[in-house]
Amino acid sequence: MRRTPLYDNHVTAGAKLVEFAGWEMPVEYPAGVRAEHMAVRERCGIFDVSHMGEIEVSGGTAADPALRAVCPSGQACQLLQRLLSNDVSEIPVGGAQYSVLCNEQGGVLDDLFTYQVEPDRYLTVTNASNHESDLAWFRSHAGGFDVELNDRVGDYAMLAVQGPLAREIVQAISDAPLPARMTAASRRLAGAQVLVCGTGYTGEDGVELLADPAHAPALWDELVHRGAVPCGLAARDTLRLEACFHLYGNDLSLDRNPIEAGLGWCCREDTDFIGAGPIRSARTTGPPEKLVAFKLDGPGIARQGNPIVGGGVVTSGTLSPCLNAGIGMAYVPAERAGVGTVLEIDVRGKIRSATVMRKPLYRKDG
Numbered sequence: 001m002r003r004t005p006l007y008d009n010h011v012t013a014g015a016k017l018v019e020f021a022g023w024e025m026p027v028e029y030p031a032g033v034r035a036e037h038m039a040v041r042e043r044c045g046i047f048d049v050s051h052m053g054e055i056e057v058s059g060g061t062a063a064d065p066a067l068r069a070v071c072p073s074g075q076a077c078q079l080l081q082r083l084l085s086n087d088v089s090e091i092p093v094g095g096a097q098y099s100v101l102c103n104e105q106g107g108v109l110d111d112l113f114t115y116q117v118e119p120d121r122y123l124t125v126t127n128a129s130n131h132e133s134d135l136a137w138f139r140s141h142a143g144g145f146d147v148e149l150n151d152r153v154g155d156y157a158m159l160a161v162q163g164p165l166a167r168e169i170v171q172a173i174s175d176a177p178l179p180a181r182m183t184a185a186s187r188r189l190a191g192a193q194v195l196v197c198g199t200g201y202t203g204e205d206g207v208e209l210l211a212d213p214a215h216a217p218a219l220w221d222e223l224v225h226r227g228a229v230p231c232g233l234a235a236r237d238t239l240r241l242e243a244c245f246h247l248y249g250n251d252l253s254l255d256r257n258p259i260e261a262g263l264g265w266c267c268r269e270d271t272d273f274i275g276a277g278p279i280r281s282a283r284t285t286g287p288p289e290k291l292v293a294f295k296l297d298g299p300g301i302a303r304q305g306n307p308i309v310g311g312g313v314v315t316s317g318t319l320s321p322c323l324n325a326g327i328g329m330a331y332v333p334a335e336r337a338g339v340g341t342v343l344e345i346d347v348r349g350k351i352r353s354a355t356v357m358r359k360p361l362y363r364k365d366g
Contacts, residue, residue, distance in 0.1 A: 002052035005157045005213040009220050013230050021128035023051040026232040036126035036235035037321045044163035046220065046228035047236055049208070050204055052158050054133030055138055056119040059147030074120040079145040082282065083138060083274060084114065084124075085258060085267040098181045099266050100258050101134060102275030107254035110134050111246060113199055115184045123152070123195075123210075127248045136263065141274070157216030161228055162206035162239075170196070170225045178204045178207060190222045201236065203243025203360060211314055226292050238259040238318050242362035243325060244293050250304055251315045251329050260287035260331065262359075289363060290337040291315070292363050302345045302352060308332060309344040309351065322362050332356075
């Protein structure tokens, strides 16, 4: 298994380490998952997400006027416009954008964040389990584009600092104001040059920090010293499920298109990205199944793979520390996807009643 640059920090803190996507990662610390989860909701948590991958694409303006009309900023943009579902031309320098990567049939290969860190230079963050296949997909479609495409997975450690106090804690060691949400900028944090991104996976405000691996341990220790609580993969999962964020391999897969996954908002078929045709058709006709959020009406926890009576399947499930109930997401027939619909889930042979809820499941306003 691979280890992140923060492995020794996790061992020192007493983390329980598990294999995840080929990496030895902390799943929880001695305080436990609930304590970590609530630290993020109420104060500030810090996650090691250095297992995530990074692909850098750069390239200048193309001579072809038609291509310049699609992406005036250059060929790096034009390649990404072909690959990614969202409108890459709308990402300003210092901007961030969420999108999905699809195959020709509209199946989802991965979901990604892309940052334009400098003019004509983009950094796309991939899921750990998909990084090698994503990189191969990027390279297989880069022919004909005058771009430089580099695997940067070994060049960054990535720390996610999340929660209502996250920005305050990071700002205290920054040489300049932190970038706003959905933007990114280089800042010096405690003496280290870091790409600070106003993004996250918890439903809370905060930042994600891409740093030189050599600087990551000291940066982690400094942020923990200032009040950030170390959090593992288990709390990351409960937090993202309360926020109804997708997890690839659970809620997204090659067998599902973005429309049925509820991600039509990040698909711009007019850019003619790979898979745009089938996705346009799915949007026009409507998907036979839709991804919904649910809350169990009584005790129990539904898990991935639990079938739903009358059709459908659970894709993710956990116990919500904030709602104190079993929650999850599931694909159900479109006619049963409305908020308030009662579902019957077969949880290891016992039928559990659940109700389709509005997304996200957790809101600070209740």
